Amino acid sequence: MFEDTIISISTPIGFGGLGIIRLSGNNSLSIAKKIFKPKKGRQVQPRRSVFGHLYNFEQKEYFEEAYLTFFPKPRTYTRENMVEISCHGSPVILEEAIRLGIKAGARPANPGEFTLRAYLSGRIDLLQAEAVNDLIRASSLRQARLSFNQVEGKLSSKMASLRAKVVHLLARIEASLEFPDEGLRASPKQTEKTLENLVFFLRQLIRSYDIGKSxxxxxxxxxxxxxxxxxxxxxxxxxxxxxxxxxxxxxxxxxxxxxxxxxxxxxxxxxxxxxxxxxxxxxxxxxxxxxxxxxxxxxxxxxxxxxxxxxxxxxxxxxxxxxxxxxxxxxxxxxxxxxxxxxxxxxxxxxxxxxxxxxxxxxxxxxxxxxxxxxxLPTQEESEDIILHLRQKLLLEDIEACLIKGQHLLKEGYPEEIYVEEIRKAVPLIGQLTGEIRSDEIIEDIFRRFCVGK
Ligand SMILES: Nc1nc2c(ncn2[C@@H]2O[C@H](COP(=O)(O)OP(=O)(O)O)[C@@H](O)[C@H]2O)c(=O)[nH]1
Ligand SMILES: [Mg+2]
Missing domain, CATH: 3.40.50.300 (P-loop containing nucleotide triphosphate hydrolases)
Incomplete structure (x- = not known):
C-alpha cells in the first residue's frame, strides 16, 4: 500500500531496561536484517523472537545484543510487514540503530504513523485510532479502561449500528416514495418512533462528553x-x-x-x-x-x-x-x-x-x-460509553440536528420527500465520525498528537 518502510524508536527516550525499535512496510525484514544478525545457527521465523546482535555495517562490527521479531502481513498492527527489535534502553544505541536503519533504506516515522497506516489500511477506524492515543495518554485507570474498550471497537460498532438504522429508515421511506401502492409505506408513526429512539441515543452520547472532559x-x-x-x-x-x-x-x-x-x-x-x-x-x-x-x-x-x-x-x-x-x-x-x-x-x-x-x-x-x-463531577453509569473528544461531540450534535429537523418536518405534516432529505444528511456525518469519509485536515490534526513510534 505504501512504498516506503518506516522506522522509529517505540519506547520513551531515556535510560531504561529495554528499548524497542519498530519497522513497518514491505522491506521491514530486509532492512532489519542489515542492522541485525541472528546468532550463529538461528533463523528469523514469523512471530518468534530470535536472539542476535545489532550490527554496524559501516564499521563491520556488532555493538549490542538484541532480539528481533518478524510479523508478516497482513495480521499485524498496520497490516504491513513489521519488525520489532528489542535491546537495552540506551538512547545512544537506539539512535545509532535508527541511523543505520535509515541508511539501509527506511524512513523515520512521523508521529502516529504506525496507527495512521492501521487506519488507512482499514484495520481500524478513526474512533479506534483516537482511542489508541487516549489509552497511551490516559491519566487514570478509569479513562484507560474506557479507551481500551474503544480501541476494541465498542464505540465504533455503536456507530455502525446507528448508521445501519438510519440507512434502513431511509430505504423504507424511499421505497414508499417509489412504490406508493405496494403496501411498503413506512408509516409516519413508525418513522417518528425510530427517529425518537435515535435522537435519545445520540443525546446520551453527547452528554457523556462532560464526563469525558473531566x-x-x-x-x-x-x-x-x-x-x-x-x-x-x-x-x-x-x-x-x-x-x-x-x-x-x-x-x-x-x-x-x-x-x-x-x-x-x-x-x-x-x-x-x-x-x-x-x-x-x-x-x-x-x-x-x-x-x-x-x-x-x-x-x-x-x-x-x-x-x-x-x-x-x-x-x-x-x-x-x-x-x-x-x-x-x-x-x-x-x-x-x-x-x-x-x-x-x-x-x-x-x-x-x-x-x-x-x-x-x-x-x-x-x-x-x-x-x-x-x-x-457529572455522574453517569459506569458501563455506558463516554466520548472524550470535542470533534466527536460536535459531529454527534450535527447528526442529532439532522434527525431532529426531520422529526419536526414530519410532525408538521410535510411530505416524505422533504423530511427524508434532512435524515439523509446524517449519513455522511456518521462517515466523518468513524473516518469512513476521509479528511486530510482532520487526519493531520488527530495524528500530530501521537508520539513517534505508535
Ligand atoms: N491555625 C490555622 N492557620 C492557618 C490555617 N490555614 C492557613 N493558616 C495560616 O494563615 C496564614 C495565611 O495562610 P496562606 O495560606 O498564605 O493564606 P492566603 O493568603 O489565603 O494564601 C498563614 O500563617 C497560615 O499558616 C488553618 O487552617 N489554621
Ligand atoms: Mg496565598
Missing amino acids: LVEGITLAITGRANVGKSTLFNSLLERDRAIVTPYPGTTRDYLKESIRINEAIFTLIDMAGIERSSHPAEKEGVRKGKRIAEKAEGVLLLLDSSRRESPEDFRLIEKFKTKKTLLLFNKMDLPQKMNKTKLKGKTEQIPALDISALKGTNLNKLKKMISEFF
Whole structure:
C-alpha cells in the first residue's frame, strides 16, 4: 500500500531496561536484517523472537545484543510487514540503530504513523485510532479502561449500528416514495418512533462528553477568598506538597499557581491566587485582577473564609458574588477559636454547600475531597460509553440536528420527500465520525498528537 518502510524508536527516550525499535512496510525484514544478525545457527521465523546482535555495517562490527521479531502481513498492527527489535534502553544505541536503519533504506516515522497506516489500511477506524492515543495518554485507570474498550471497537460498532438504522429508515421511506401502492409505506408513526429512539441515543452520547472532559482535561477549580484566609495552605495540603509560598502576611501570593490533583480518578486543576481584595501594590493589584478573571472562568470555586475572625461585609459580598457559580463554601481555621457567625453567612446561601476545615492541620480534607468529587463531577453509569473528544461531540450534535429537523418536518405534516432529505444528511456525518469519509485536515490534526513510534 505504501512504498516506503518506516522506522522509529517505540519506547520513551531515556535510560531504561529495554528499548524497542519498530519497522513497518514491505522491506521491514530486509532492512532489519542489515542492522541485525541472528546468532550463529538461528533463523528469523514469523512471530518468534530470535536472539542476535545489532550490527554496524559501516564499521563491520556488532555493538549490542538484541532480539528481533518478524510479523508478516497482513495480521499485524498496520497490516504491513513489521519488525520489532528489542535491546537495552540506551538512547545512544537506539539512535545509532535508527541511523543505520535509515541508511539501509527506511524512513523515520512521523508521529502516529504506525496507527495512521492501521487506519488507512482499514484495520481500524478513526474512533479506534483516537482511542489508541487516549489509552497511551490516559491519566487514570478509569479513562484507560474506557479507551481500551474503544480501541476494541465498542464505540465504533455503536456507530455502525446507528448508521445501519438510519440507512434502513431511509430505504423504507424511499421505497414508499417509489412504490406508493405496494403496501411498503413506512408509516409516519413508525418513522417518528425510530427517529425518537435515535435522537435519545445520540443525546446520551453527547452528554457523556462532560464526563469525558473531566477525565481528560480535568475540571478547573479556583481557590478564592480574601488575603490570609489560607488559600495557599489549602492548595498545598490538597496537592500534598509545598507548592505555594505561605506566610502570615497578607498579599503573599501575587500571581496565580495552577496544579492538578486526582480525586476518584478524575482530574481537578486547582488554581491558587492572590486574595480578592483592594490593594495598593501594583504587582498585587495585577494579581488580584487576574485572580478575579480566573475565578470567573473556572468551572468551580472553592470560596474560603477565615472562621477565626469575625464576619465582615467583604465576606458577604464574596458569597453574593459567587453564589451563581458552582461554589463550595469553606470555613477555614476550624482549629482556632471560632469567631465567625457561620449560620448568618450560610443563611445567605442555602444553595451553596459548606464545610468546616483546617487547611493547616488537615482536618476534614478527606471530607472535602469527597464533597468536591460529588459536587463538581457529572455522574453517569459506569458501563455506558463516554466520548472524550470535542470533534466527536460536535459531529454527534450535527447528526442529532439532522434527525431532529426531520422529526419536526414530519410532525408538521410535510411530505416524505422533504423530511427524508434532512435524515439523509446524517449519513455522511456518521462517515466523518468513524473516518469512513476521509479528511486530510482532520487526519493531520488527530495524528500530530501521537508520539513517534505508535
Ligand atoms: N491555625 C490555622 N492557620 C492557618 C490555617 N490555614 C492557613 N493558616 C495560616 O494563615 C496564614 C495565611 O495562610 P496562606 O495560606 O498564605 O493564606 P492566603 O493568603 O489565603 O494564601 C498563614 O500563617 C497560615 O499558616 C488553618 O487552617 N489554621
Ligand atoms: Mg496565598
